[in-house]
Amino acid sequence: MTEDVVTTTGDTPLHEVAATMAGEEVGSVVVVDDDESPVGIISDRTIALSIDDEGTLADRHVSDVMTGDIVTVTAGTSVFEVTQRLADAGVRRLPVIDGDGALEGIVSIDDVVVLLSQELENVSDVLSTQSHRL
Helix, strand or coil: CECCCCEECCCCEHHHHHHHHHHHCCCEEEEECCCCCEEEEEEHHHHHHCCCCCCCCCCCEHHHHCEECCCCEECCCCHHHHHHHHHHHCCCEEEEECCCCCEEEEEEHHHHHHHHHHHHHHHHHHHHHHCCCC
């Protein structure tokens, strides 16, 4: 999980959150309420698809286009459960919350792939050292 999460609120203008994404070099931003609990997520793709016929984001705010009703996990959620929730929800990222529902981090499909590839490399190393057939 990444603990340093870029956040915004629903009343932020879209052009501002787009600039934040570019400046922070992230593809998504978690939308939080006053209690720092996640209430949505907005991605660069969502913003791109919300550009109007005139090519602007004028008069639009995060709450107008964010994905609400998000799926979350806790820090104790297993990697297998994370992959299942990602697949079931059809998303690439899940906010991680604490016991009070406050944002604690974010986990992405990329994080899962890196972790599993490292584990497969470890297994491969064991097999290589213990197998005379390889």
